[in-house]
Amino acid sequence: MRDVLLEARLLATVSRLAGPVRGVGVVLISLFGAFSLHSPLGWSLFAVVALSAIADFRLPRVALPVAFLRVVVLSLLLGTDAGQWVPTVLTTTLITWQWQWPPKVTVPATAALLAVQVVTTGPGVLVRAVLESVLARVAYELLRRSSRRVDVLRERAAEQNRAAAVALDRSRREREYLALLHDTAAATFLMAVHGGDPRVVAAQARRDLVVLAERGHAQGTADLGAALTAVARDSALDVRVEAGVVPVPAGVALAFVRAARELLTNVERHAGTASARLTVERAGSGAVVVISDDGRGFAPGEVPGHRRGVRGSVVGRMEAVGGTAAVESEPGGGTTARLEWPADG
Structure with a gap:
């Protein structure tokens, strides 16, 4: 559903102001005319004009016939003796009619009023x-076309913004999926290639299928402490866990679970510790989740750019849900990974 169009707002404003402009105009013109x-x-005619101007301010449905009769009365009673009073009231009336009503109304009304003028004043x-x-009328149509053009440009810009947002979300999901594949299928394939126990590989493959099936279905709230305790229990490492009840959105918990699983897998494969x-x-x-080990460590700055493990599966994953991830390590000094998610993330 599009926002209220500029064209509609602008024309409604012009139409709403046309009556008051006409009312003020004819009253001021008549005041100078009476002087x-x-x-x-x-002065009697000025009083009549002032009273009739109420319709221009308060009664838009009868403003046109009232304005018509006002000009007719002035023309009949003043004739050619009023100088510019009648012609100026006439043109003010005709101009503001063009702003307030469509041509099918203003054309016959204008023709009738001009006919009266020709008969009474020549x-x-x-x-x-x-x-x-x-x-x-031309100025009104130009205003309408200009505002319509602005509406078209605004709509095109909105469509481009929506397309960009969809593309950004698609790209984020693709990165998430690549990271997920790295954590699951790619790791299982690597285990199989290096001659892993077939039963272990099969069990890992089943877990991979469950994780892949979860993708896109994370809703509600989850206890992060319980979720990560389960991850630690499934790890081949001896993981000492200190976890309380920490409720977070399920999508955020899923990001923590996947990042923690990747970090523990890296410890198992590379840290040289159990x-x-x-x-x-x-x-x-x-x-806040902290995962640490006393293994051999590594130099983060020396990790090749094509390696997605920490950068894609941990840092990128936490950033995707509004969180952060930082890994500190040095050769021989162990590794500490800190994952954080603020509630307003």
Whole structure:
């Protein structure tokens, strides 16, 4: 559903203001006209105009016939003796009509009013009235087309923004899926290639299928402490766990689970140690997970750019849910990974 169009808002505003503009205009014109006549008739007609202007402000449904009768009364009673009073009220009326009603209403009303003018005061004002009415209608149409053009440009920009957002989300999901494949299928294939126990490979493959089936279905809230305790229990390492109850959105918990699984797998494969530590704590309304080991460590700056393990499966995954991940290590000094998710992430 598109936002309210600029064209509709602008034309509604012009239509709403046309009546008050006409009312103020004819009252001021009539005030000067009454001063110029300086007669009881002039002031009486000014009073009539002032009263009729109420319709321009308050009664838009009857404003057109009231404005028509107002010009007719002034024309009949003043004739050619009013100077510019009647012609100016006439042109003000015709101009504001073009802003308030469609041509199917204003064209016959304008023709009828001009016919009355020709009969009562002669054709002298005819050219001026027609020209100003046409110019008012042209200006109105140009305004409408310009605002419509702006609406088209805004809609195109909105479509481009929506397309960019969809593309960004698709790219994020693709990166997530590649990271997930690295954590699951790729690791299982590598285990099989290096002659892993067929039963272990089969069990790992079944777990991979479950994880892959979970993708895209993370909703609700999960206890991060319980989830990561289960991850530690399934690990081949001896993992000492300190975890309390830390509720987080299920999608965030899934990101933590996958990142923690990748980190523990890296410890198993590369750290040269059989144990690790895992802590899960609250951080305000968010969560902090720390995984550490006393293994051989490594130099993070020397990790090749094509290796996705930590960068894609841990850092990228946490950033995708609004969190952060930092890994500190040095050769011979063990490794510590800190995963954080703020509640407003």
